[in-house]
Amino acid sequence: MFDFSPEPGASGPELYDSLVQAAAALVDGEPDPVANMANLAALIWQFVPELNWAGFYRMIEGELVLGPFIGKPACLRIALGSGVCGTAAATMQSQCVADVHAFPGHIACDAASASELVVPVIRDGTVIAVIDLDSPRPARFAADDVTGMEALARIISPSI
Numbered sequence: 001m002f003d004f005s006p007e008p009g010a011s012g013p014e015l016y017d018s019l020v021q022a023a024a025a026l027v028d029g030e031p032d033p034v035a036n037m038a039n040l041a042a043l044i045w046q047f048v049p050e051l052n053w054a055g056f057y058r059m060i061e062g063e064l065v066l067g068p069f070i071g072k073p074a075c076l077r078i079a080l081g082s083g084v085c086g087t088a089a090a091t092m093q094s095q096c097v098a099d100v101h102a103f104p105g106h107i108a109c110d111a112a113s114a115s116e117l118v119v120p121v122i123r124d125g126t127v128i129a130v131i132d133l134d135s136p137r138p139a140r141f142a143a144d145d146v147t148g149m150e151a152l153a154r155i156i157s158p159s160i
């Protein structure tokens with residue numbers, strides 16, 4: 001049994017330090033990318049408050065394809081450059097969107113989503129996946145979330 005949980009009241013860098021350590025321990029020694037992404041989606045869901053969707057899209061033959069996640073069923077494929085996920089993948093830059101309704105081309109998978117953070121996972125200089133977090137609270141994600149999720153993406157990149 002894995003028993004990772006955030007320190008009560010932890011937030012910002014402290015929360016993400018624990019999350020990154022837990023993620024590294026969780027994927028240690030497991031070569032299967034789907035198993036690792038499934039557990040990582042569950043771990044993010046457990047650590048990061050105020051989410052209604054957390055998971056992965058994988059880069060497959062030039063488009064993003066839905067991977068393991070927690071949340072409502074979501075769109076299966078996203079073209080590079082499309083929506084928040086496709087923009088993060090195309091630019092190789094994290095996208096922190098305070099108001100998804102104001103983001104041109106935002107793809108609505110859950111009507112409850114109000115803000116979104118998408119972080120690319122890069123291996124050997126190319127995007128192999130994105131991590132997508134949605135929140136029902138407008139402007140839920142701050143600089144600490146971006147930095148923390150980017151640290152997570154670096155740690156898990158060899159394991160997904």
Ligand code: SME
Binds near residue numbers: 074
């Ligand atoms: N909103 C995303 C689509 C994926 S769902 O949020 C799970 C986008 O605009 O790319």
